[in-house]
Amino acid sequence: MVSDNTIDGSSIVSELKKARVNFVIALPDIVTCDGLLWPISRDPDFQLITICKEDEGVSICSGLSYSENRAVVMMQHTGFLDSINSIRAMGMDYQLPIIMLVGLQGLEPDSSPNESSKNGVRIIIPMLELMQIGFHVLDKQSDVSSISDLIDGAYKKSSPYVFLVTRAPL
């Protein structure tokens, strides 16, 4: 039984499969590595592409979006910040369905991202709002069940979407 103040990594994996995600593009992030990335790496339902820099992942997803494939890019919030120009171009300008799963490394326990003492964490949600990119905070188990619908919606609308992971999935 998973309590609501933890997140079960396998339930996120199930949601990705339900959303017909078949490619995962990733640069390891300390928040999601053990509970999500390692299990995905062993799962034959996903083709995992490991990258050297996060903006590569945004662009690989862009290329994939023109075929009948669905992809998610996994990165740390620092990688999101490093990839802003690619996200601006592909997400804002071209409105491609770039789905990002972003670990908020350094977020204090039981704090909201907007109240973090870490500059890099605290500016993420205001930046997403400024860029008009939809997002969903994965802070507890009950936040997980909407992942597949949100990914479906992003692909149907052809628009970018970000999942912010506040705690390490177990």
Next chain:
Amino acid sequence: MTMRRDEALSLLATHCPDDIVVPVFQSAFDWMKIRPHKLNYLCTGAMGQASSHALGLALGCTDQKVLILDGDGSLLMNLGSLVTIGSCGPENLWHFVLHNAIYEVNGEFPIPGGFETDFSSIATAAGFPRSYNFDNIEELRKGLPEVLAGPGPVFVCLKVICGEHYPRNYETIHDARQRASFKAALATRLATSRS
């Protein structure tokens, strides 16, 4: 070194009349005139990202040949993508870099390393099974059949001088209609090839 970029691209176009091509900046402007085609993927958006877009296309369309016409300054911005491509090993990807040692559309300022940077050796070290260098149109004419035969990923450095300056049509590159046209053409191509 006497090979003009437009000559090299014109020669390449005769070998690749219908393949998916991802050209960037001045090569894109030239290519749009030399080989106008709905399967020209012009929408790489951010400088340096062509190789990664092309990898996404190659992974998503494994039965289609995908060519990148990269710039040297662009590739320098995303050298890690060579390792990513070398690691993935897509057999349907050909990465050409047009090496003229300048940021041509940004004031013709020299790139770091000039002509000293050995892109082909970097690609080999990054895991590309085959890498080539050409700086002469006749050698390229002789070599292209071998370059394009067999499986990828293949890396090709073309040392060039600027040729004819085709118009820099940025509007077309960023036009939503161009992206929609590419997507429709790719869907048709994939449906045809898989039927």
